[in-house]
Amino acid sequence: MDKLSLLGIALGLAAIVGGHVLEHGLISALFQPTAFLIVAGGTLGAILLQTPAQRFLRGVKLLKWVFVPPVMEDRQQINLIVQWSLRARREGLLALENALPQIRDPFLHKGLQLLVDGASPEHLREVMEVEISTYEEEMRQSARIWDSAGGYSPTIGILGAVLGLIQTMTKLTEPKQLGAGIAVAFVATIYGVGFANLIYLPIANKLKTLIARQVSAKEMLLDGLEGIAQGDNPHLIESRLESYQFRETVKPTRMSARR
Numbered sequence: 001m002d003k004l005s006l007l008g009i010a011l012g013l014a015a016i017v018g019g020h021v022l023e024h025g026l027i028s029a030l031f032q033p034t035a036f037l038i039v040a041g042g043t044l045g046a047i048l049l050q051t052p053a054q055r056f057l058r059g060v061k062l063l064k065w066v067f068v069p070p071v072m073e074d075r076q077q078i079n080l081i082v083q084w085s086l087r088a089r090r091e092g093l094l095a096l097e098n099a100l101p102q103i104r105d106p107f108l109h110k111g112l113q114l115l116v117d118g119a120s121p122e123h124l125r126e127v128m129e130v131e132i133s134t135y136e137e138e139m140r141q142s143a144r145i146w147d148s149a150g151g152y153s154p155t156i157g158i159l160g161a162v163l164g165l166i167q168t169m170t171k172l173t174e175p176k177q178l179g180a181g182i183a184v185a186f187v188a189t190i191y192g193v194g195f196a197n198l199i200y201l202p203i204a205n206k207l208k209t210l211i212a213r214q215v216s217a218k219e220m221l222l223d224g225l226e227g228i229a230q231g232d233n234p235h236l237i238e239s240r241l242e243s244y245q246f247r248e249t250v251k252p253t254r255m256s257a258r259r
Contacts, residue, residue: 156215
């Protein structure tokens with residue numbers, strides 16, 4: 001569990017609500033179901049319109065990464081690659097075939113299968129780089145729904161404010177009902193801007209960092225598999241792979257570097 005993410009959300013909301021209370025505002029004034037429906041429903045509708053169903057569902061599933069990040073097992077994977085390297089040098093690449101049934105990671109399984117099949121280092125890298133690029137692009141596109149939500153939400157909030165003011169203008173002859181319309185107008189704006197800057201955009205940025213870390217892990221595995229294919233010394237492979245553990249996860253990704 002990523003406690004920092006929970007703390008961030010709690011602190012952000014507490015700061016806004018606390019500031020409102022310090023100004024002698026009523027907490028109940030911030031809870032307007034109509035405003036919430038306009039902002040949340042409008043934002044969701046815009047995202048659904050622009051996003052294919054499968055990509056949208058994947059983006060929603062990625063939300064759990066913000067609070068429960070994927071477990072990184074760099075050290076274990078490095079040890080595994082080194083073991084394969086030692087075995088390949090002693091018994092040949094075909095000896096690694098017995099390890100295939102034990103590999104659950106599709107990426108690693110495919111790379112090991114290419115090794116066993118006798119693929120050249122160049123062909124191995126070419127095939128696996130396509131896998132990495134495809135994975136990165138799909139994951140980044142899925143995570144982009146949160147970026148989109150951060151862009152649409154403030155605008156929908158303004159739309160909700162305008163609707164609230166229109167409602168208010170139609171009841172100028174009924175002063176008692178003016179307050180509700182004005183409240184919806186201003187609270188809709190708060191919801192739109194608040195959701196975007198406290199929830200949607202932070203989620204999107206955190207997912208980008210986690211995806212970049214996943215891509216880096218795959219690049220590490222590819223480097224190790226290529227080293228085995230080239231017959232590199234196991235200690236040299238281990239030393240090279242260990243350097244990946246110290247890379248900054250927010251480094252430019254493969255796709256962004258091309259742009």
